[in-house]
Amino acid sequence: MTTPDPSAWIDLTGKVAHVTGGAKGIGRGISRALAAAGATVMVSDVNLEGAQATANEIDGHAMTLDVSDRAAVDEAMQKTADSLGGLDVLVNNAGVYLEFGGPVRDITDDMWRTLWSVNVDGVFYCCRAAADIMINHGNGGRIINVSSTQAVTPGVGVTYDGSKAAVAQITKALALELAPHNINVNALAPGPTWVNEGPPPATAGNPPPPSGEPLADTVADRIARLPKGHWGDPMEQGKAVVFLASSMSDFVTGIYLPVDGGWLTL
Numbered sequence: 001m002t003t004p005d006p007s008a009w010i011d012l013t014g015k016v017a018h019v020t021g022g023a024k025g026i027g028r029g030i031s032r033a034l035a036a037a038g039a040t041v042m043v044s045d046v047n048l049e050g051a052q053a054t055a056n057e058i059d060g061h062a063m064t065l066d067v068s069d070r071a072a073v074d075e076a077m078q079k080t081a082d083s084l085g086g087l088d089v090l091v092n093n094a095g096v097y098l099e100f101g102g103p104v105r106d107i108t109d110d111m112w113r114t115l116w117s118v119n120v121d122g123v124f125y126c127c128r129a130a131a132d133i134m135i136n137h138g139n140g141g142r143i144i145n146v147s148s149t150q151a152v153t154p155g156v157g158v159t160y161d162g163s164k165a166a167v168a169q170i171t172k173a174l175a176l177e178l179a180p181h182n183i184n185v186n187a188l189a190p191g192p193t194w195v196n197e198g199p200p201p202a203t204a205g206n207p208p209p210p211s212g213e214p215l216a217d218t219v220a221d222r223i224a225r226l227p228k229g230h231w232g233d234p235m236e237q238g239k240a241v242v243f244l245a246s247s248m249s250d251f252v253t254g255i256y257l258p259v260d261g262g263w264l265t266l
């Protein structure tokens with residue numbers, strides 16, 4: 001019997017990946033991780049300069065894309081496949097949050113629509129366009145939708161928390177539908193991940209005993225008590241995406257994978 005080579009299981013050489021919202025933050029970490037595993041990466045974003053900066057770091061490619069624009073999404077996915085020789089992995093990472101959050105009475109129709117048009121419509125448009133290409137090519141594929149721990153533990157507000165729960169369920173529905181085409185569809189659920197300039201604020205890293213303590217009731221409270229004791233790093237999200245994009249997860253589809261430093265234990 002030949003001994004398996006685990007390094008081959010994560011090797012993405014020859015695979016083409018498209019990462020939305022890759023100009024900064026988690027999307028940049030995901031792009032870096034996929035490229036490190038050997039994939040050819042198309043980085044898209046409304047911020048072309050940032051997408052290009054990410055692409056330059058990883059010897060990848062960049063394009064401008066607003067995921068809430070259906071026609072632009074169709075064109076971008078097709079252009080990725082035509083120019084890079086296929087589309088094997090789609091990472092729906094683009095998302096907006098804090099600027100559209102807050103108490104329900106302060107949420108305007110416009111804030112609600114804008115957030116959902118990016119976080120939900122955008123995911124749907126990209127999934128639909130990529131699934132069409134993947135099915136036509138007949139080589140299978142991987143779709144990874146970036147949800148959030150807020151899908152399970154609300155705290156940012158109705159707009160964002162609701163949108164991320166929708167992403168988690170869209171993922172499951174699509175996993176069921178696309179499994180016969182050998183397309184695995186999974187959701188990544190990041191916990192607090194530091195994407196701003198400068199070092200992240202300290203966390204206590206000292207969770208309460210499992211009994212007798214009230215549950216934390218604010219996001220800040222939970223971050224302060226994060227079991228792993230530090231904010232997440234975009235590359236930690238990227239590593240989990242490599243798992244979901246690679247042969248390491250051949251039999252994994254329809255899951256919601258928290259990468260959260262223990263957030264959901266609180």
Ligand SMILES: NC(=O)c1ccc[n+]([C@@H]2O[C@H](COP(=O)([O-])OP(=O)(O)OC[C@H]3O[C@@H](n4cnc5c(N)ncnc54)[C@H](O)[C@@H]3O)[C@@H](O)[C@H]2O)c1
Pocket residue numbers: 020021022023024025026027044045046047050065066067068093094095096097118122146147148149189190191192193194195
């Ligand atoms: N950072 C966290 O703690 C955290 C936790 C859970 C989930 N998430 C999710 O991870 C994803 C990335 O978040 P982040 O923290 O890196 O955010 P970020 O703000 O640092 O980066 C988001 C990127 O998406 C781009 N973008 C925004 N609207 C877009 C659009 N319409 N089309 C294309 N690109 C667009 C932005 O230009 C930016 O480059 C989001 O879906 C977010 O909801 C983040």
